[in-house]
Amino acid sequence: MIDASGPQVHIDLRAASAHLVQVEIRLRPRQQTLRLALPAWTPGSYLIRDYVRQLEGLQLEQAGRSLPLRRMDVAAWQAELPDQEPLTLRYRLLAPELTVRTSHLDADHGFLCLAAVVLAVEGERWQPHHLSLALPDGWQAFLTLPQEAGGGWTARDFDQLIDTPIEVGPHGAHRFAVGEVGHRWVSWGVTLAGVDPMEGDPDLLRDVQRVCHACCRLMGERSPAADDYLFILHLTDNGYGGLEHDRSSVLQYGRRRLLKPDGRRKLLQLVAHEYLHQWNVRRLRPAELTPYAYDRPTIVPTLWFAEGVTSYLDQFLPLTAGCSSEAELFEDLGMELSRYRQSPGRAVQSLVESAEEAWVKLYKADAYAISSQVSYYLKGAVLALVLDLHLRRHGSGLPAVLRLLWQRFGRVGRGYRQSDLLDAFCGVAADLRQLLPQWLHGHEDPDLEGYLADVGMVLKPQLAAEPWLGWQVEAAAGGGVQLQRVLRAGPAEQAGLMVGDELVGLAGWRLQRPDDLAPVLTAQSDAAVLPLVYARDGRLRQTELRHESPRVERWLLEADAGAAPAAVERRRQWLALEVA
Numbered sequence: 082m083i084d085a086s087g088p089q090v091h092i093d094l095r096a097a098s099a100h101l102v103q104v105e106i107r108l109r110p111r112q113q114t115l116r117l118a119l120p121a122w123t124p125g126s127y128l129i130r131d132y133v134r135q136l137e138g139l140q141l142e143q144a145g146r147s148l149p150l151r152r153m154d155v156a157a158w159q160a161e162l163p164d165q166e167p168l169t170l171r172y173r174l175l176a177p178e179l180t181v182r183t184s185h186l187d188a189d190h191g192f193l194c195l196a197a198v199v200l201a202v203e204g205e206r207w208q209p210h211h212l213s214l215a216l217p218d219g220w221q222a223f224l225t226l227p228q229e230a231g232g233g234w235t236a237r238d239f240d241q242l243i244d245t246p247i248e249v250g251p252h253g254a255h256r257f258a259v260g261e262v263g264h265r266w267v268s269w270g271v272t273l274a275g276v277d278p279m280e281g282d283p284d285l286l287r288d289v290q291r292v293c294h295a296c297c298r299l300m301g302e303r304s305p306a307a308d309d310y311l312f313i314l315h316l317t318d319n320g321y322g323g324l325e326h327d328r329s330s331v332l333q334y335g336r337r338r339l340l341k342p343d344g345r346r347k348l349l350q351l352v353a354h355e356y357l358h359q360w361n362v363r364r365l366r367p368a369e370l371t372p373y374a375y376d377r378p379t380i381v382p383t384l385w386f387a388e389g390v391t392s393y394l395d396q397f398l399p400l401t402a403g404c405s406s407e408a409e410l411f412e413d414l415g416m417e418l419s420r421y422r423q424s425p426g427r428a429v430q431s432l433v434e435s436a437e438e439a440w441v442k443l444y445k446a447d448a449y450a451i452s453s454q455v456s457y458y459l460k461g462a463v464l465a466l467v468l469d470l471h472l473r474r475h476g477s478g479l480p481a482v483l484r485l486l487w488q489r490f491g492r493v494g495r496g497y498r499q500s501d502l503l504d505a506f507c508g509v510a511a512d513l514r515q516l517l518p519q520w521l522h523g524h525e526d527p528d529l530e531g532y533l534a535d536v537g538m539v540l541k542p543q544l545a546a547e548p549w550l551g552w553q554v555e556a557a558a559g560g561g562v563q564l565q566r567v568l569r570a571g572p573a574e575q576a577g578l579m580v581g582d583e584l585v586g587l588a589g590w591r592l593q594r595p596d597d598l599a600p601v602l603t604a605q606s607d608a609a610v611l612p613l614v615y616a617r618d619g620r621l622r623q624t625e626l627r628h629e630s631p632r633v634e635r636w637l638l639e640a641d642a643g644a645a646p647a648a649v650e651r652r653r654q655w656l657a658l659e660v661a
């Protein structure tokens with residue numbers, strides 16, 4: 082049966098072992114020409130993914146007759162319709178990719194990223210979309226669309242439909258509430274002990290709930306912005322990733338990572354990050370992404386705010402939730418600041434350039450990226466720290482500005498632009514009118530030590546044990562030592578080396594594994610120049626390597642034992658995300 086209120090999407094997942102998702106879309110046409118397109122990307126992950134590469138067997142039928150479809154673009158089709166009788170579209174999609182923004186179907190479970198699955202029909206975008214699923218026996222579906230009395234689900238429109246990730250399988254969900262809102266947590270994949278992660282760690286669900294509460298407190302709310310919430314966790318061998326949606330988060334995490342000393346804390350930070358996105362980026366959304374253009378890249382200069390501020394705050398939220406310690410936060414912030422200071426690309430690419438070039442640089446980072454670009458997550462988080470501490474000099478703080486922006490834009494569904502962010506920050510600290518554009522468009526680092534001193538913190542540099550060569554090495558696949566990274570203007574680059582070169586011998590000594598390097602470098606530390614034999618494209622070559630004295634390899638962030646009482650009180654407020 083077809084009603085006039087929008088497409089009916091039926092997804093059949095019973096060919097699970099073949100990884101084939103079978104889709105049928107029925108609709109009553111509104112126009113003489115039918116135009117169809119599959120999204121090329123999914124919001125939150127700024128890369129053209131060409132989901133159409135998994136689509137096959139597309140057919141269009143009207144009243145039992147097959148109609149020809151003309152391909153207009155790689156992922157777009159059109160057909161001239163003889164009449165307005167109901168239409169049926171059928172196609173299949175291969176679903177072999179387990180990431181947070183692709184679909185995966187096998188005999189154990191299924192995960193659907195609907196942007197990669199559902200064809201958009203021109204003229205139907207803002208109509209309700211009805212969804213039904215056919216599942217293998219014993220499986221159930223987890224998703225956050227309102228359920229229909231007669232079975233199936235209804236999305237308000239196409240955007241809400243493809244913003245709904247779906248997990249299906251024989252597994253069950255854990256339930257908890259945050260404020261008035263029911264939450265479900267569904268995990269697929271087991272820990273190294275062979276159990277569901279929530280069963281392996283009975284306190285984990287409680288801590289997830291505490292982190293969700295901490296996010297609401299940060300936003301000045303009792304309940305989340307969503308009226309229903311689903312966490313989907315895929316526990317894989319070594320994965321890491323997350324993708325935010327209006328009413329769900331999809332997380333991928335490594336079971337080995339979970340066993341590391343910081344593994345549980347980093348998972349809670351990932352939970353905090355994606356959950357906080359239901360405000361910052363999903364509902365408090367850049368104007369450029371309102372509405373989404375699913376067929377092409379969209380330049381968003383404010384991604385530094387969406388991702389940087391979220392990445393900065395996600396580190397505090399397990400602490401304010403009572404799930405981690407101040408010392409652990411100092412360790413995490415110290416690591417982040419060290420990573421930032423060891424990114425030579427920050428002298429090349431500005432923060433706004435990083436955001437605007439996300440589609441072609443951050444999401445396509447290669448071995449040279451560290452020298453030519455800086456992540457807007459990383460530099461954005463460092464800027465968020467600087468802004469937080471700067472605003473605190475003016476009696477406010479980043480949490481207050483985030484809440485103000487939420488009230489001014491997110492709550493009322495208005496998209497914001499860079500100038501709106503600037504206005505919000507300058508409303509608290511007028512001097513940011515000058516400073517913020519410099520930090521956004523320039524390459525100079527803010528005075529981190531000075532800002533940290535305000536809250537009684539110090540950065541302690543740690544020197545590396547070995548001379549600086551401006552390279553990173555790895556074990557080559559077939560044995561030997563290979564250059565993984567060559568930093569711009571460093572000794573390795575000046576010696577003519579490039580990524581992929583195999584290091585064969587240094588100062589007359591054969592190199593067979595990365596560990597062979599350190600003893601030679603230490604023994605030869607007095608020599609100004611070291612002869613190096615290397616191989617490129619099958620040919621042996623020689624060069625001379627001039628090493629430099631050891632450099633700082635990391636900065637430890639520590640509380641200053643001699644800090645004045647006023648700084649100690651500012652530190653307490655800063656760590657609690659409190660604003661005076």
Ligand SMILES: [Zn+2]
Nearest residue numbers: 354358388391
């Ligand atoms: Zn994010």
